[in-house]
Amino acid sequence: MLIVQLTDTHVQGPDVGVKDGIDNNALLAEAIGSINGERPRPDLVLATGDLTNDGRPEELDELLRLLDAIELPLAVIPGNHDDPGAFRAAFDMAWEADDHLSWVIELGPLSIIGLDCTVPDGAPHGDFDDTRAAWLADALARTADRPTLLALHHPPFASGIAAMDASRLRNADAFIAAVAAAPHVERVVCGHLHRPIIGVLTGGERPVPVTTCPATVLHPHLDLEPDTPLRLIEDPIGYQLHRYGPAGWVTNTRYIATGATPWTP
Numbered sequence: 112m113l114i115v116q117l118t119d120t121h122v123q124g125p126d127v128g129v130k131d132g133i134d135n136n137a138l139l140a141e142a143i144g145s146i147n148g149e150r151p152r153p154d155l156v157l158a159t160g161d162l163t164n165d166g167r168p169e170e171l172d173e174l175l176r177l178l179d180a181i182e183l184p185l186a187v188i189p190g191n192h193d194d195p196g197a198f199r200a201a202f203d204m205a206w207e208a209d210d211h212l213s214w215v216i217e218l219g220p221l222s223i224i225g226l227d228c229t230v231p232d233g234a235p236h237g238d239f240d241d242t243r244a245a246w247l248a249d250a251l252a253r254t255a256d257r258p259t260l261l262a263l264h265h266p267p268f269a270s271g272i273a274a275m276d277a278s279r280l281r282n283a284d285a286f287i288a289a290v291a292a293a294p295h296v297e298r299v300v301c302g303h304l305h306r307p308i309i310g311v312l313t314g315g316e317r318p319v320p321v322t323t324c325p326a327t328v329l330h331p332h333l334d335l336e337p338d339t340p341l342r343l344i345e346d347p348i349g350y351q352l353h354r355y356g357p358a359g360w361v362t363n364t365r366y367i368a369t370g371a372t373p374w375t376p
Contacts, residue, residue, distance in 0.1 A: 112155075112218060113355075114153060115149065115155065115351070116324045116350060116352075116353060117157070117158045118161065118326060119161040120135065120139045120161070120326070121163065122162060123165075135328050138368060139177050141368055142350055143180050143181055147180070147183075154183070155185070155186060155218055157223070157225075158186070159262050160189050160192075160302045160303065161192040161302060162174050163193050166192060166233075187225075189229055190264040191230070191234065191265075191278070191303075195229065210231070211243060213225055213243070213247075220258065221257060221258055222257040222295075224247070224261045225263075226247060226250075228264065237263070237280040237281065239282040239283065239286040240282065254295060258355070259297065260296075260353070261296050261300070262299075262300050265279055266303060266304060267280045267283035267287055267301075268283070268310045268321065272304070272331050272339075274341035275303070275304055278303070287312045287314040287319075288314060289315075291315020292315060298322070298362075300323075300351075303323065305329070305330045306333070306346070322351070324350060325351070325364060327349070329343045330345075331344075348366070348367060349367045350364075352364075
């Protein structure tokens with residue numbers, strides 16, 4: 112199985128164009144063109160939140176117009192920049208809760224859990240509260256007989272980029288314990304940080320790999336000094352390809368909009 116992870120596209124209204132030196136919408140269109148050209152053909156595009164920049168209706172309309180070009184099945188979870196009510200109405204997902212946009216789907220031999228940990232008041236951090244914990248416990252019980260990929264927007268670890276870690280997942284220890292106690296959860300994938308980062312959740316009964324995906328827009332600069340204010344940088348952008356096979360999981364990052372083309376040496 113081959114799953115594309117697309118995240119933090121921050122689509123803006125159709126009249127915004129270039130802002131801060133880049134055109135978010137044009138870069139998403141370029142990413143979609145690259146995704147449609149992937150070979151072997153992916154089985155799913157998994158979009159992990161902050162798909163709009165401010166959750167405005169015109170941004171959601173533009174997002175839907177752009178995503179309509181994807182030639183593959185699509186599954187989405189919201190991020191803190193998305194409007195949950197509009198998101199629920201716009202996407203044909205089997206949402207399983209009234210107060211958060213979470214779901215479970217089956218894809219070939221896999222189960223995929225989409226966990227919405229966004230905060231209702233639009234705060235930038237995520238929260239693994241009692242409601243989410245109860246829902247996830249039920250979802251993990253239902254998927255116990257299948258290898259499972261778990262997706263959420265906010266990562267459950269500290270990246271070292273202080274300005275971004277201030278808005279990471281709260282009650283992460285409870286999330287880590289829940290995942291570590293479910294041996295069929297083989298990978299956790301996140302967005303939010305805009306950068307490709309690899310971690311291992313070690314706070315439970317067993318280590319679980321967790322990754323974050325690069326955005327298709329600007330990145331936070333990799334400042335690892337404590338208390339450094341947020342700076343942005345135009346690092347390479349792209350998406351990730353999570354491949355599941357007999358040997359387990361392998362994740363590759365596809366960089367786009369670099370101006371480079373492959374050649375045979």
